[in-house]
Amino acid sequence: MTTPKPAPPRTPPPSPSARVAALFDRVAHTYESVGVPWFVPIAEGLVAAVAPQPGEHVVDLGCGRGAALVPLATAVGPDGRVVGADLSPRMVALAAERVAELGLTNVELSVMDASAPSLPAGEADVVVASLVVFFLPRPAEALAAWTALLRPGGRLGISTFAGRDDAWRRLDDLFTPYLPPMMLDARTSGESGPFASDAGVEGLLIGAxxxxxxxxHADVVVRFADVDAWVTWSQSHGQRAMWDQVPADAGAGLREQAAAILDGVRTGDGDAALTQQVRYTVGRAPAAA
Structure with a gap:
């Protein structure tokens, strides 16, 4: 009688953090570098909302390639300090290159999970996270951890999505038939859970x-000369994960439908314009007793 061979051990699926890190490692080389300003204007609005002052100590969680990091470092000046952290090693490496190019000497960078940052408690004057918190599996716990980093009276600011125009929504809906349940979480678009309203997001910060x-709020407008420009942009950041779910034989049809939507929102200069409203929510740590 032949003894059956034992089944090979099953490789556990990657953790959510590992999947996010792998995705952003893949898109790091194109992130905010395809000629469509997006993360930078959103991050600049967040920096303005928290109003960093010269000499302050700031933490930028989910710093990416430095959209908020650079204006933060400029605002706090040489006597200040900015710590940038991101889960993607490639993002951190590219942010470091940017910091070196600009000659910024007040920035430190680390590969770190924003869900549970391993940073000293009670030392930061400002903590920011731009378009990060809705990706995290337990946003309330993350915000509590971020609040713990603040000095008494320190500020915490986050940016989230408050709503899209109809054309943007219809473009995103083109992907829905191909997405697995785990990718149908509408928190990222600001259409469900606490991220569906100002009060909901404010409640998260109050709870922390x-x-x-x-x-x-601020309206951020993105413009595309044609559908190819939109495809290139949408594949240059986190939406790449949605494109990865589209079968090869369905890609052409999706592009054709997207082209029709974009043609319907062309402006006087010929470009297609899409508008996303961004929400900036800011709170303060209680003052020392």
Whole structure:
């Protein structure tokens, strides 16, 4: 009688953090570098909302290639300090190149999971996270960890999506038939859970122990000469994960439908324009007793 061979050990699926790191490692070389300003204007709005001052110590979680990192470092000046952290090693490497090119000497960079940053508690004057918190599996726990990094009276600011125009929504809906359940979480678009309203996001910050929580908004417009420009841009950041789910024989049809949507929102200069409203939510750590 032949003894059956034992089944090979099953390789466990990658953790959510590992999947996110792998995705952003893949897109790091194109991230905010395809001629469509997106992450930089959003991050600049967040920096303005938290108003960093010369000499302050700032933490930038999910720093990417430095969209917020650079204006933060400029604002706090040579007497200040900015710590940037990102889960993607490639993003951190490219951010470091940018910092070196600009000659910024007040920036430190680390590969780190924003969900549970391994940084000293109670030392930061400002903590920011631009378009990060809705990707995290437990946003409330992450915000509590971020609040713990602040000095008494320090500020925490996040950016999230407050809503898209109809054309943008229809473009995103083109991917829906191909997405697995795990990718149908509408938190990222600001259409479900606490991220569906200003009050919901403010409640997260209040629940993390922050006081004086306020919200402001800004409309960010992106423009595309044609559908090819939109495809290149949408594959240059986290939406690449959605493209990866589209079968090869369905890609051409999706592009054709996208072209029709974009043609319907062309402006006087011929470009197609899409508008996303961005929400900036800021709170303060309680003052020392």
């Amino acid at each position: 122990g922050l006081d004086g929580v306020t919200t402001t």
